[in-house]
Amino acid sequence: MSRRLPLVYAAFVVAPVAVALYLAWPAGTATLTSRPPAAATPAALPADQVFYRLLLAALVVVAVAHAAGAFLRRLGQPPVVGEIAAGFLLGPSVLGLLAPGVEAALFPAGILPFLDVLAQLGLILFMFVVGRDLPLAELRGSGGTAIVVGHATIATPFLVGVLVARILPEGYRPPGVPALVFALFCGVALSVTAFPVLARILTDRGLADTPVGALGMATAGVGDVTAWCVLALVVTVVRGGSPVTVLRTVALTIAFGALMWWVVRPLLARYATSRVALLFVVLLSALATDRIGVHAIFGAFLAGVVMPRGSAVVAGFAQRVEGLTVWLMLPLFFATVGLRLHLEELGGQGWLVLLFVLAAAVGGKVVGTLAPARAAGLDLRTSVGLATMMNCRGLTEIVVLNVGLSLGVISPRLFAVLVAMALVTTAMTGPLLSRLPRSPATRPELVGTAP
Template sequence: MRPAALTWRRHALAYVLIVVLPMVGGLALLLLNARPVARSAEASGMHGDLIGVLLVTVPIVLAIAHLCGAVVHRVGQPRVIGEMIGGVLLGPSVLGVISPGVQHALFPLEIMPIINAMAQVGVIFFMFGIGLELNAPGLRNNGVAAVVIGHAALAVPFVCGILLGLFLPASYQPQGAGRLPYLFFLGLAMSVSALPVLAAILRQRRLVNSPAGILGIAAAAIGDATVWCLLVVLMVFTGRGDSATVLRTAALTILFAVVMLAVVRPALRRGLARAERCERDHYLLQVVLTLFVLLCALAGEQIGVHPIIGAFVAGVVMPRSSGIVHDFLQRTEGLTLWVLLPLFFASVGLLTDFGALRDGTALLFCGLVLAVAVSSKFAGAMLGARLMGRSRGESVALGVMLNCRGLTELVMLNIGQSLGLIGDTLFSILVVTTVVTTMAAGPLLGLLYSPAPAEPDLGDSPHNPTDTSASGPGALPASASRRSSG
């Protein structure tokens, strides 16, 4: 014991002499030579307060979003639905009514630009994943049918959305928004299908490999790609400049797409294939891919469209079969799905005020928009499927699948809000439509298809929807098939 105690004392003395005394002396010198800094105390306090509020707000947003996601997942819904609801709960519709002071303290105006910036980074990587999914084998194996069904499920609600806009109150069109862009955007908003959420629902119900499931994912991919292309057209012609600016933006957009598809895509395929043959760490390549996505988003912004369009194109040109790309997607999904996208849901929830829907007239129009959105999408998908010779039962299932709007619709609505094309009341109505149609997809598919064991919980990742490792594709019950094929 005595040698051990002696050793301990020697170590303690050495620590005091080498660490403690120099630190105390350094602090004393700092205090003796301290000078007042020419800095506003108010500004310093504001900076500290913002950091403090951010460190409180972000964990609360993440906790509420993921808690709601876990709850709805228990009842067979995708986690995205719960996260959407969590964002609404934190907004003026719920928390703002129960405790306006708490809601304002958690989300002061000064902190919203920070949250929105973080959320937009999440949306950028989300859209990269959406673009990557468009390389799915289902697009090649169901090319003609996917194009016809996907475009029919887009064209019918697009036209119905424009007609609906003609009958909505004039107050729903924001001041300064042109009539044509307003109607065009409303048609697009009615046409969206959520490919990632649909894939999660099909995987959860073991329908990814069913004929309707494969065709539904392919049709949703075709429809979504077309919607984003039309959105680019809308953003070019929203009147954000003179005719020369519009022509410049259109020309640069086309040039960007051509260069990415004709030059960058083959270069990526060759470069990544060569890198995979080398037995070494691909850490630097992961960094390069991150920079590539962000630079493509920057290109979309500089061209004059939107950063997510650049990220979407980056996903389209990326070789989907590359193991390096798969690893990159796995690494970015964690931060995107667990941190950044819940912040996006919170930002959408803060823009959603259901208080505007308490009025009887607003509720009536909300029901009208929901009815038109559901019926037009269902009719378009079913008519397209029947035209391609699909059975009535499979056509009905495709109508249900493509009615799922989910996160993709929220991204679209967020863009429309930022462009000043839709007002607060119509924004809230379309959020309600998004939540209802997405929640209805799973139960309705459960009624159409025979029950199957649930897939293992993969976290409802919105990416990799065409994972064909699942076995046991779902099929229509025999009785339903007989009824529907007559």
């Protein structure tokens, strides 16, 4: 199998990426000529009302999110689908339409900046958990097959996303956003796989310890790291401006990543005895990448990656952070996303665009996983299982889309389309996996020569 892997890598990773860049590059320069309009200054609330209104909003958001998550779990869906949907139910698309007075009272403009700060802090903590949960030992031992297929599950959908960006009707790319930047971001948006959500789905369905589940986790882990690196590069291009500034940001990001891996990681392995120190590392790393010019979430992700896996102190710290994040902070993040989502953007032509994007997203992941997996020598059942798993986008996709909307790279109309696509593809994963036959006792071959 190892002899064919370089050819598979060239055909299903190098070639799609080269074609995608060829299609995207002539489309325009990489410098934004306009920025998203600044939000209007919210009407100030009396000082004695801000805190209790914020607590009231948080109480309602958490209650609705977890109730929706519990309901969806009963239907065989991961709770995160219900929690994401709850954010939209509380926003202008549902509550604002059915009871605008209630929505205005629950989310007055004066608390929105505070709610957004809490949501962004929750996002940073979530990305730390994602980085810490990456199975580094499995990734090191997964060999060439997982690396080739993991990169292919990013490359082919990336090409499809670039093609989608060129085909989308006028109005889905914001004015002033270069076609190159828009195409690159659409490529990233369609190539994402939600590693944390997939891990939960596999565990809930008893597939995590099966051969196909183990291979799926390794493949998704490779793809997850790759997708975040590509997104960091796209954000750098968007924020950078001149080529010199972009190169400087890329160089600083690589240098910081090397510092975290080669210096901070060994220090943590030896001296990680204080949870306060661990929190300091997470926040300082997030601050560093934000100042470098990418995004704070990448620093938090790196901090999670370099945490020692065998430390009881780190495990206890991560467990507490995850509890706070899952129970409180992420529902607040979903609420802020829901407040930005206007489903009326899907009206008329939008539904056709949604069907087109959904077909492209599913098709890109299925072809981009099934074909290289078969070419690498995996059997059909395992290849179909991998394709089904890689189609799960979940919370990771919402995070990516939120970054794009905040940077002004995608319009609210496309944001609504892509969020709906993320929900549908995530909801598809569990039921489709349940229909797959259980894997045989033989473990798929993971060992190979990395290209």
